[in-house]
Every structure is written in C-alpha cells, then in structure tokens.
Amino acid sequence: MFNRDRWKEILEVLSSNVFRTLATSFGVGWGIFILIILLAAGKGMENGIRADFGDIATNTMFMWSRNTTISYKGLPKGRRFSFKLEDVQAINDKVSNLRFISPRNQLGGFGGGNNVVRGLKTGAFNVYGDYPEIIRQEPMTITSGRFVNQNDIEDKRKIAVIGDGVKNELYDQGETVIGTYIKIQGVNFMVVGTYQKKDSGGGEEGQKEIYVPFTAFSQAFNMGNDVGWMAITANDGSSISELKEKIVGVVKENRKIHPDDKRAVGYFDLYEQFNRVESLFGALRWVAYFVGVLVLLSGIIGVSNIMLIVIKERTKEIGIRRALGEAPWSIKKQILMESIFLTIISGMIGIIFGAAFIYGVNAVLDSIGPVDMFINPSVSLGVVVSALFILIFSGLLAGFIPAQSAIKIRPIEALRTE
C-alpha cells in the first residue's frame, strides 16, 4: 500500500487530466459537504430544543384533579374533588423510586386580575404554595436572599420569594427588596429572596411568579388540606412514564374515584414528551444520513463513471502492462487505490468546507444573537470518522466495477487496438 511507485502512478494518472479530476471529486466533496451540513443542522436544532428544556427535571409528571365522570361508592358523577396532603403521603408510601413529590397550590394564573399589592403598586402574578424541593424540579437561580426552606414549611412562615419580573413591577430601580412586605390577596408576606429563571419557553411569564411556603399558603388562603396539583419526579434509574399509572391509581383509591374513570385525574408526562423529542432527534439524524448518503452516492457514481472512462483510455496501457507481466490483482489494486484516493481526498475537502461553513454559521449566529430552537450547529469527531469510513467504503464501491472491467481486458485485445 505504501509503495512509492504505486503512489507516484496514482498521482500521475489523476493529475494527467486535472479538470476532469476536479470535476469528479466535486461530486464526492459535495455529497460529504451536504452530509456534514445536514448533520450539523440537526445537531443545532437538537441543541436548541434541549436548551428549551433547560435544567427542568425531565423525568417528571404533573398531576391535577378534574371532575369525576363515573359515579362510585355512592358518590355522584360530575363531583369536583381536590387532592389532599394525605395523598402525597400515600404516594410516598406506596410507590417506590420517586425522587420528589411536590404538592402545589396556586393563585392567580393566566389572565387573572391583580392580586398583589405593594404600597401604590399592584400587579397580577402567579402565586405558588410550594415545598423547598420545587427548586430542584423547576430550576431557578436565586439572585438575592434565599428560597423557601423546611423551617418555613414547619412554622408556616409568611414569606415570599419573588421573580425578577415581580420586582421590576412592584419596586423602583435600586430599591431594597429583601425584608419588605407585599400583600397577596390581602395577606402580608415578607420578601426573603428573588430569583431568575432561565428562559424556558415561558418567556417573561416565568419571571412573574411568587413562591411562598405551602403550609403558609394553605393557611392564609383557606385551602385546608387541599392540594391543587403535584409535580412528581422519579429517580434517575426509573422512568416516570412507567410509574404514572401506579401513582394515579393510588390517588384514585384515596379519593374514592372509580378505577376506570380516566378523566378524573389529569396528568402531563414531561418525560414522554421529552422522549418524543429525543426520538425526533434520532429521526432527524437518520434523515440527514439518508439524504447525505444519497447525495454522496451520485458523487460516487460519478467517480465510478470517470474511472471507467480512464480505464477505457488506458486500455492499451493496461494491455502493455499485462504483456510485461503485471498480475491482474495488481491492476485491480491500482484502480481501487486510485478510486479510494480520489474519494478520500475530495471527501476531505468536502469535510473541510463543511466545517468552515459551520464555523461561519456559528459566527453569524453569535453576531445576530440567539435564534429560536437553533444553537451551536456542530459535528462531532465521531461523525467525521464515520464520514471517513463511508468515504473509504464508497471509494471501494466506486472502484470495484471499473477495476473488474480493467482486469477483464485481455492483453492481446488491448494491444490490437491501434
């Protein structure tokens, strides 16, 4: 393989018609270029969507109560019910492999009226009654002060952690926030912290939330034992999608809901959604490879074609070589190496151009700021290596038919053509 004369000859043959060699290699280079671009675009989208999910614990489900649709144990259908704190305990007891079970309550909501007052300023915000674990399920950055802790829960302290959006509406620029009071539906809460959430699709809405201890919330707003909804996260090893039936079952039993009543308990399985997106990424990659390889294939056919022409042109030369005693396999090897060399070199050029293109796109993206659902398109070393293998394989493929036809040339026939 590393035979000086062989390589010399390969270069001689390929450089004997430079334009033709360039035109041929363009096909393969273009194919690999497209493949790289497609894979990078897929990766960019993947990165973008992953960033949208952010740090949210994806192995999570949300569960809320609705009206029953089947009468059960003497209770009518259409009954409105609430989850209770006992349900949280029951889930905790009966379902294993759960990491967090956060009961939650909420005031306000989309389009709600003004519910928070501070001095002369008022605003409409989502107010959540939460346990400290929620910060692990819905990550946020505490920008000052602290978040709700276990003591707040136990002592039912009326404290609040407010988002930067709330701060902007209720406070003046530069005003001290920690230690001040805000009035939520007529009840005073002391602000002990501010937070900022990563932009996770919710936009500004995510910054306009107020977190207060669950117990204080229940007491202040007369919720009793009621739980509005729950955010439940499974342990890393197990999937919430597999556990959700069991969880819902426990709640139904506790709340005296008919086991077949599918509509009484609403839930949203974030993990399933996430998996769906994951499989979309898989499909995208597959499409990129499929299209890229098809484009590459036309390049390969081009190489194969040119090699056939080259052999036609070199028929006589091959005949001479055979007459001088070159073994057929040696000729075959020569043709295959020429073809592989041509594909690899042109493919490498394609990869280089592809990489440069991606670099350029990244530079543009950096300069114009973030684009929705598209971040840092890139290809990994693994992709480049697999592209290289595809190239070697396609070079073999492209050279195979011409090589076969080359050794079919009988020297006597080759020499006869004058």
Place this chain on the structure above:
Amino acid sequence: MIQIKDLHKSYKMGKNSLHVLKGINFNVEEGELVAIMGSSGSGKSTLLNILGMLDSSDSGEYILDNVPIKDLNETKAARYRNKFLGFVFQSFNLINYKSAAENVALPLYYQKVPRKERQEKALKYLEQVGLKEWAGHLPSELSGGQKQRVAIARALAAEPKVLLADEPTGALDSKTSYEVMDLIQKINDAGNTILIVTHEPDIADMCKRIVHLKDGVIIEDKKIEQVRAEQYV
C-alpha cells in the same frame, strides 16, 4: 528452448470457425534468431501471440525452457510472461507518461526488484541500446527508432529467455529499420534467443533462420546466411 508440437488454433466468428493454425511443429534452440514470415492472414501473429502467452491454443503442446505452458490463468500467464519473455511491438507500446528509464524499469517492477537496482538496470540497458542520455525523456520526445530501442531495452531488462518481436521495423523507415536490426543482431550475438515476425524479406534475411507460414501451416523452414545490418547503417 521452444518446442511446439501440433499446435492448432481456430477463432469462432459467429457460426463459422476460422482455422488459423493447422498443426504447427517447430523447435527453436537457444541463441537462434528466427524470422517468422508470411502474408497477412497466414497465422504468424496468432503464432506469436500463443508463443507470448497472450493467447491460448486449442490443442497441441508448447514447452518453453522445459516448462510446459498450459492451463494458464491470467495471474500465472502474467508471471510467466514476465519471467520468460520480452516483447517488442510494431507500435512500440511505451507508456507515454513514463520516462524512457521508467518504461525500461517496468518489468523489473513487476519482478519486485528494489527501486534502486531497478533504476541502475534500466540505465544499463538504455546504455546498451545507446540511449543513456535520453533516460529522462518521455516517449513523445523520442523519434520512432529511439522509441523502438527503448522498447527493446525494456524487453531486455527482465532478462527473458526469449525475445518476441512483432514487426519491430514495421513503423520505421529503412535506415532506422536497419539500425534496429543491427541492435537486435548484436543482442542475438550476446546469446539471446529472438523470434521476429515480419513480412519484409530484407529484415528476414538479417535473421539466421526463416520460417515461412502460409494458411496456418509451415511451408518452409530454412537456415540462412545472415546478412549483417551493420553494413547499411
């Protein structure tokens, strides 16, 4: 050196079969310079192709240097050609993108002779045909006679048992033809066995033996007094 017994060869042309060689018997001793003559269609080129293992016979025996030549696959044929035979063609058949020296070194490459030795040998044989200073030139930069001399050097480089020349002077003018024949005679003087296919009587006269073919059979096989080409050069 060469023994041929009852050699037959026919070509199929559609339904018809053309019987080209109809039982050829002849022997060539080491050191002979044989001219094979005949009009076109007499089978002389077919005979040479079979001798050169470029073509196979239908029946008959062919023994070259005590090695029976039969049942050749292409790989084996290539090896035998490389080891036993040197070819000189009417149209020179040099590889046009390789220099004279590279052309001469080509058979040695197939013998896996190391690069350096190859180059030395190529230069040695080019010197023998008087073209040492042309070693780096491409065939397109050489005259017809020079090309043929390079081809002869190439044929000699592998140190073959037999040199087969198919109309070696066919594309050359008389003066150059005689120069080439002079060279061939000198190579023969050194002990090499040479077979020349030609239809030019004056070229045939410069050999030591003339085999006359007609319609696929040998009609005449005679030893002659060699005319030296030197006197015409």
